[in-house]
Amino acid sequence: MSSDSTLQCYNRGCGQKYDPATNKDDSCRHHPGEPFFHDAYKGWTCCNKKYTDFTEFLNTKGCSLSKHSNVKPPEPEKPVDVDIPDTEVIEVKPVVKSALERPSLDSALVLMKPQIAPSLLNSINSASVTTENANTDPNAIPLGTICKNGGCGEEYKGPTTNDTTCIHHSGVPIFHEGLKFWSCCQKRTTDFNAFLNQVGCVQGVHLWKKEEGDKSVDCRWDFHQTGTHVVVSVYAKQYCPYKSTVKLNPIRLVINLFFPQQDNGFFNLDIELRGIINIKASQVSMFGTKVEIKLKKAEPGNWSRLEVPKTNKQKTNNTIKNQLVDNITPKVEAVDLDDL
Template structure:
């Protein structure tokens, strides 16, 4: 008995009893693709390997004890050394020189959204015609001006009001764990009306004008980048599009926003940028809720951060000048003190003397 080597048959046969229809086999080759197993000669395929092996042949012929030839392997890469890798030198890019931080700034013309323009124009129309005190003489106080001292409820009537006594709170209001009180007198209460009605704890003169304090508005800003641009977004509402400005130079961004609803308070941002930008292609978009600044990169690189931190130059105080002076005064006072100068102090009559 001989072994049949036709694919898909696997039977033994008698050479003397080998007819043209004795062997049922697959004349094609097996293939495996996308988890499917099948034969190239018929359309039978399956994902199960056992089922694939049990597929009946699609062709009948005589049994054969000759093994089918194996597919020839490609001889292209046999005993052929791999090609030598060409090591190319690194590409040298020209590094741009960093300009000076104090390079003259260029003001960018902004594109204003219609919604923001209409809101600011309506605000200007409302303020037109109001008596804002501009017709008064310098130093003149409008009648009805409230005293600016905290806790004082007095209003200006005439010049005699300057001589009235002002009862006010020199401290600041504190709200902590439901309690409301002034830091100067510590009269605590949970009722807001009672807190506002508390009389002042100090006396002085009325103050008709606010102190000249710098009016600053805090605005949140963020940034992101693309392969070609750096975009900075400053989130602000009701800023004056004509009085606000954006100025840049190749490594600097300076933003100035004015808020007319908040007594012309200002927001200022001055940054030294990490990279170099193209000033002539910078764009500014002013929207109702933010201002967006698009700055094209002059170098094709990624920025790790938006800016370099800059520290303000603060004049250094004299090292321990006051402390040394006080220490010397204390030392001198101790050195000049003599224990013999202490006089006996009478403690009064003792109980033992009475008895």
């Protein structure tokens, strides 16, 4: 049968072309569920695995077998705009100025003793066993390793795989207002399956291991507050609690997380707090998926924001020499669609 008779399979996670004459009940490996993106994690509703690396998520093999299908799955419904009536009353509460004298930013930092969850300890023990049994050759590429270039998906099957061309996307994936696209391409879509199957825009060589250099790990973090506490959460996995630290002074929070399984990577966060805290009444908890710092407010009330804007910080010599202030705030992808 000629290639013109082949059809495109639209089952999520498949992306192959098939011959209807040879389409069997187990020809297609795909994901019957929907993709989800939540708290920096990516995964499929039909699987139990979650990922922080987008390329690893894209290369996740399907969990179900069935026949190929050339019927496109329905697109998700677009959110409905709700008109807010002009008569709605919005209550604006004034920010009460602190009655306490603000301490110095250079006050001595106190090393907090964290509460380590059993789930985190179990994951560390499992990782230690895996590391001991793994091949220690730093140049060895395990068979089945997926190319790290976005949109490629090629598996390493031996040295001959390096002779194949890597067709990939040079940019990063963007999800904005229901649209899905690559920053390096003009093509945008609302269909996630079409986004996954979009052919790369550049050719090159396969990347089996991430390039070494800056070993900083990008962790998402946020906060919420009550009348008495501010809770800061850093979402991270596979960090070492014994080599990770959280330090406090009355108006400063310093977090250092160490990732031994990510080439000894690190995450640093150093901010000047908007309000004043009680260090002795504050707590640090380390879980398998996040670090949670519960800061006790020195006086009740609402903080207008968590941190003092950088432009208003007192630039001490110690801060300038020891902190990389340009890399400590969460990174948010902002895309102007009019320029695309």
